[in-house]
Amino acid sequence: MELLRILGEGLARxxxxxxxxxxxxxxxxxxxxxxxxxxxxxxxxxMILGMAAMGLNLVLGYGGMVSFGHAAFVGIGAYAVGIxxxxxxxxxxxxxxxxxxxxxxxxxxxxxxxxxxxxxxxxMITLAFxxxxxxxxxxxxxxxxxxxxxxxxxxxxxxxLWEPLRLYYLIWVALLLTSLFLMxxxxxxxxVVLEAIRSNESRVEAMGLVPLRxxxxxxxxxxxxxxxxxTMFASWQEYxxxxxxxxxxxxxxxxxxxxGGIGTLAGPLLGAVAFLLLEEWLPELMLLVAPAYAExxxxxxxxxxxxxxxxxxxxxxxxxxxIAGGG
Amino acid sequence: xIAPVLSLEGLNKSYGALQATRDVSLxxxxxxxxxxxxxxxxxxxxxxxxxxxxxAPDSGTVRxxxxxxxxxxxxxxxxxxxxxxxxxxxxxxxxxxxxxAMVAEAARRGEAFRFLRPAFTDRGLxxxxxxxxxxxxxxxxxxxxxxxxxxxxxRLLEFALALAGDPALLLLDEPMAGAGPEETRHMIxxxxxxxxxxxILLIEHDMDAxxxxxxxxxxxxxxxxxxxxxPDAISGDAAVRAAYLGGDDxxxx
Ligand SMILES: Nc1ncnc2c1ncn2[C@@H]1O[C@H](COP(=O)(O)OP(=O)(O)OP(=O)(O)O)[C@@H](O)[C@H]1O
Ligand SMILES: [Mg+2]
Numbered sequence: 001m002e003l004l005r006i007l008g009e010g011l012a013r014x015x016x017x018x019x020x021x022x023x024x025x026x027x028x029x030x031x032x033x034x035x036x037x038x039x040x041x042x043x044x045x046x047m048i049l050g051m052a053a054m055g056l057n058l059v060l061g062y063g064g065m066v067s068f069g070h071a072a073f074v075g076i077g078a079y080a081v082g083i084x085x086x087x088x089x090x091x092x093x094x095x096x097x098x099x100x101x102x103x104x105x106x107x108x109x110x111x112x113x114x115x116x117x118x119x120x121x122x123x124m125i126t127l128a129f130x131x132x133x134x135x136x137x138x139x140x141x142x143x144x145x146x147x148x149x150x151x152x153x154x155x156x157x158x159x160x161l162w163e164p165l166r167l168y169y170l171i172w173v174a175l176l177l178t179s180l181f182l183m184x185x186x187x188x189x190x191x192v193v194l195e196a197i198r199s200n201e202s203r204v205e206a207m208g209l210v211p212l213r214x215x216x217x218x219x220x221x222x223x224x225x226x227x228x229x230x231t232m233f234a235s236w237q238e239y240x241x242x243x244x245x246x247x248x249x250x251x252x253x254x255x256x257x258x259x260g261g262i263g264t265l266a267g268p269l270l271g272a273v274a275f276l277l278l279e280e281w282l283p284e285l286m287l288l289v290a291p292a293y294a295e296x297x298x299x300x301x302x303x304x305x306x307x308x309x310x311x312x313x314x315x316x317x318x319x320x321x322x323i324a325g326g327g
Numbered sequence: 328x329i330a331p332v333l334s335l336e337g338l339n340k341s342y343g344a345l346q347a348t349r350d351v352s353l354x355x356x357x358x359x360x361x362x363x364x365x366x367x368x369x370x371x372x373x374x375x376x377x378x379x380x381x382x383a384p385d386s387g388t389v390r391x392x393x394x395x396x397x398x399x400x401x402x403x404x405x406x407x408x409x410x411x412x413x414x415x416x417x418x419x420x421x422x423x424x425x426x427x428a429m430v431a432e433a434a435r436r437g438e439a440f441r442f443l444r445p446a447f448t449d450r451g452l453x454x455x456x457x458x459x460x461x462x463x464x465x466x467x468x469x470x471x472x473x474x475x476x477x478x479x480x481x482r483l484l485e486f487a488l489a490l491a492g493d494p495a496l497l498l499l500d501e502p503m504a505g506a507g508p509e510e511t512r513h514m515i516x517x518x519x520x521x522x523x524x525x526x527i528l529l530i531e532h533d534m535d536a537x538x539x540x541x542x543x544x545x546x547x548x549x550x551x552x553x554x555x556x557x558p559d560a561i562s563g564d565a566a567v568r569a570a571y572l573g574g575d576d577x578x579x580x
Contacts (some may be wrong), residue, residue: 208405
């Protein structure tokens with residue numbers, strides 16, 4: 001079948017992505033043997049954040065649109081689960097559909113209103129929309145307001161998420177599908193035009209194409225991927241609050257992308273691995289080295305980030321590719 | 328009577344106190360090479376922008392094949408048959424030469440909004456793109472990134488992309504600007520070969536090229552047309568000589 005051929009060829013061209021996905025698939029075997037269940041939990045968080053970052057990367061890296069509000073879509077995805085359950089709708093598959101739909105519509109509206117601007121104006125408008133949504137959920141008392149709402153692991157019949165590793169592999173499959181989907185579209189004519197728009201919008205117009213149409217489509221797709229990550233996040237954390245939509249969360253997604261390698265498929269995933277491991281280990285490291293400053297682990301994190309941006313062009317992915325020689 | 332490919336009627340455009348286009352009317356008929364000349368700042372590029380759709384005239388009409396296109400956007404006008412090469416090269420810098428042409432080819436075929444098949448490995452797109460490059464003779468440079476391309480070759484790619492959509496009207500804004508003598512000769516040959524195939528509005532400072540290529544010449548000074556006619560008539564026109572040619576044949580600035 002043609003799709004299989006396209007997927008196979010795509011994975012062969014994106015070995016790093018294939019390796020990372022395989023690594024996540026096999027990771028629970030290691031944690032099972034080593035008896036480190038905590039690490040599964042961290043791996044799930046990495047996959048979810050990585051998925052959201054991959055979604056943002058479609059517009060940020062490939063399309064060159066610096067959207068500073070994508071955490072809002074992750075939040076909408078998570079709240080789609082919480083609010084559905086609040087009204088007695090427990091089916092996880094339906095939550096996924098609702099969140100994809102909601103994020104798609106919201107992405108369309110926000111994209112339509114903001115993509116006519118560029119540069120700093122676009123950054124500010126997307127940030128403004130995200131902040132509006134953030135404060136909307138802070139003010140919605142029936143859904144917990146500031147305190148958020150607790151969520152039950154969704155009912156993904158016939159999968160029982162309470163069985164060990166079921167949630168892990170549900171998240172993994174979502175990540176896999178997202179990765180394959182993005183892998184296909186970034187190489188397609190659509191993806192190529194999106195990159196052409198980033199390179200030179202006026203040339204794309206001169207070819208008779210309407211850049212806005214491609215940008216909005218990319219924006220909607222990326223919003224929906226972030227929404228999917230949000231629904232996974234809801235089942236993983238079993239809780240959602242407006243904090244998930246805070247602008248610092250949007251910033252985190254951008255940092256993850258830059259850290260791992262902007263405009264590449266594997267970059268956001270690598271970035272999520274690095275970001276969450278640093279977040280996990282740096283405080284402990286600080287506790288050993290300079291206990292008084294343990295809470296200020298960001299003091300180390302900042303310079304690490306700057307070093308990556310300055311010295312590892314193409315982020316960690318670029319570094320790995322250079323070390324591995326091509327690939 | 329067949330309507331001219333391009334017909335401008337009473338175009339006016341001001342930037343504040345500066346009137347960049349003054350009551351300009353001109354036609355470009357099928358198959359003709361129509362040169363637009365004038366000193367720096369005469370308003371040539373501004374006029375091209377109004378034809379192309381990236382700038383709206385304050386008043387006046389732009390007609391393509393007899394139909395008003397004032398209300399159409401740039402991509403709409405391109406799809407209606409306008410191709411433009413820009414005064415400053417306007418290409419996809421991070422892409423290779425072939426990739427530039429492949430994007431143009433996908434657009435030409437109306438296939439750009441497709442999501443499944445990989446674009447750059449597509450045999451059909453590649454063949455179409457090679458044909459686009461072959462028209463200006465840079466198919467051998469296909470694998471080179473545009474950023475690493477010599478200036479003259481970049482001008483050729485710019486030209487190839489303007490031609491890619493099989494336009495009925497080609498707007499060439501100083502296609503030879505900055506190109507070496509070799510490339511200039513090459514470019515003149517290419518334009519010569521296009522005569523009769525596509526209507527061309529050619530802006531050029533190189534008077535040798537203009538008088539070799541043009542079927543008609545229109546002279547623009549301070550936004551207004553001061554003369555229009557055959558090359559012979561124009562080179563003999565006293566007003567043009569006074570205002571512009573100044574007895575010297577080459578008005579490079
Ligand atoms: N966007 C703009 N805003 C203000 N003034 C402009 C703008 N674009 C052009 N002008 C002015 O309009 C006049 C005509 O400019 P234009 O670029 O059309 O000249 P040109 O004939 O193409 O010159 P050249 O031979 O140097 O390319 C110039 O005085 C220019 O400074
Ligand atoms: Mg000009």
